[in-house]
Amino acid sequence: MLRVEKLTAGYGGIPVLEDIDLDVRAGSVVAVLGANGAGKTTLLRTLSGLLPLQKGRVLIDGQDMRGVRTEEMVRRGVAHVPEGRGVVTELTVDENLRLGGLWRKDRADARRALDEVYELFEPLARRRRFPGHQLSGGERQLLALGRALVGRPKLLLLDEPSLGLAPKITAQIMTLLADLRDRTGLTVLLVEQNVRSALAVADEAVVLALGRVVSRGTALDDDLRHAYLGF
Template sequence: MTATDALLRVRGLVAGYGAAPVLRSVDLTIAPGTIAAVLGANGAGKTTLLRTLTGLVRPTAGQIVLDGDDLRGVPVEQLVRRGMAHVPEGRGVVAELTVDENLRLGGLWRRDRADARRALDEVYDLFEPLARRRRHAGHQLSGGERQMLALGRALVGRPRLLLLDEPSLGLAPRVTAQIMALLRQLRDRDGLTVLLVEQNVRGALSVADQGVVMSLGRIAIATSAAGLRDDADLRHAYLGF
């Protein structure tokens, strides 16, 4: 893949907290309309990578380019307008607001109000449980429903690149399978590009196009998801199974 083919291109990214770097010269290229699964042990730098891409952690070196635009120095709130959405670990929703109010937060910045309403309707079509509970408060939802709500709020903004941090954490296997199937659907139907950080390695690789393994703040390997899934030596060496 050439640089011009990439939706997201990261080069030499260094970032961390205080004086200690967590990311150490990370290079990453993600093609449009694909799912890249970022895997690795706890502490490998996966969450820090997402937080740095979305401006929550400021890099000390390196380059982040989204669809040809250099994102260095771009304010966090402007990244959403440029097509990047981040769903952090923990299914963060506003507990006091209703499902409908939470979803509308995802589109408040949009000028095309008619399309924002269409996007809201599309989310209800995708997540039928949310449509049934649109007047319920966030704290009244199950864990799976809160994850759907967090995803739906991001989708209302019609992102080109969706960053997901551990969407299956704490969910039942059935709900996890539904989330993974939804990501595949959004890629295939809408051409959405997804950067997926996930501890459920088998589930992530079942829907991903690219497998990226991080170790000690670096990219240890980046290859096709099928290649990583089917190569026992690679799995044992990098993923421990």
């Protein structure tokens, strides 16, 4: 599904990530772990085209993404939920969600997907007309995630979905990701600092340190936990 070969990327010509190799098979959840500054967010921003590739290749379903603009990525089935401020706070909940499906040609299915998100995230249904800035941090995360789902993506790039959320809601989101993976074959690249939550749902984990992959393995690999995550 997603293949990253020798990826080098960063800001203003200075590499943050170097020689990253990654292979994410369809229908799996891969957690990207690491300390602050390891390059997790930079990895997602590069994959969705917000940052340019300096070297290497990104292949999605075998297609090279070089030169593909960010706004085209969503049409190729890639949804990126950015960290923290992914909600357009000046727009209402409903407008944010509709925005997630505006690019779709199948208008009827976009409407169905919107209704499904309201069923899935009941707090959003109660606040349809509320502007984004009146939502709690948790509700904003739900909104950003729900908006991505309106596009019915094949690959979901999720940046710190647990940020600012109560443990119970974090667990619900992780359960939802596992359910979507099992039910629809959704592939998820999950950047998380909440290691336990991420490993509870991930099929595989990749650990980044200072812009390089320092370990990878199955989610319950004890060596991985001990060596890089401290528990």
